[in-house]
Amino acid sequence: MDGRVGVVLVSHSAALAAGLGELLARLGGAAVTVVPAAGTAEGGLGTSYELIARAVRAADGGAGVVLLADLGSSVLTARTVLADHPDEDLVLADAPLVEGAVAAVVTASTGAALAEVVAAAEQARGFRKF
Numbered sequence: 001m002d003g004r005v006g007v008v009l010v011s012h013s014a015a016l017a018a019g020l021g022e023l024l025a026r027l028g029g030a031a032v033t034v035v036p037a038a039g040t041a042e043g044g045l046g047t048s049y050e051l052i053a054r055a056v057r058a059a060d061g062g063a064g065v066v067l068l069a070d071l072g073s074s075v076l077t078a079r080t081v082l083a084d085h086p087d088e089d090l091v092l093a094d095a096p097l098v099e100g101a102v103a104a105v106v107t108a109s110t111g112a113a114l115a116e117v118v119a120a121a122e123q124a125r126g127f128r129k130f
Helices: 014-031 049-059 072-084 097-108 114-126
Strands: 006-011 034-038 065-069 090-092
Touching: 006 014, 006 049, 006 072, 006 097, 014 034, 014 097, 034 049, 049 065, 049 072, 065 072, 065 097, 065 114, 072 090, 097 114
Parallel strands: 006 034, 006 065, 065 090
Antiparallel strands: none
């Protein structure tokens, strides 16, 4: 496979995803494609099947895509997209959005494989702040 693992940020808030994307761009540089799928198509709070599906296509550089979601319905909507488009190279990580995304992007920036990127994101669940 060519490219690096891409990351999709599934959030209820476009502003939240944009801010996190800004942070991730500094951490992963241009090496990792990070695409937000946040808010509704009309610009409100919520989640959108179409925005998630489009973001998955945009983030796919050939090495797989990890999705990270913020809350309940974003997880359900992302799961629906993945169920409708089954592909072993698309994974919804069971991870906190911010910490998981940071771990995923840093790991993906090294050229790590999809399984390693997912594992890094999911291990972020146990990160302690102090």
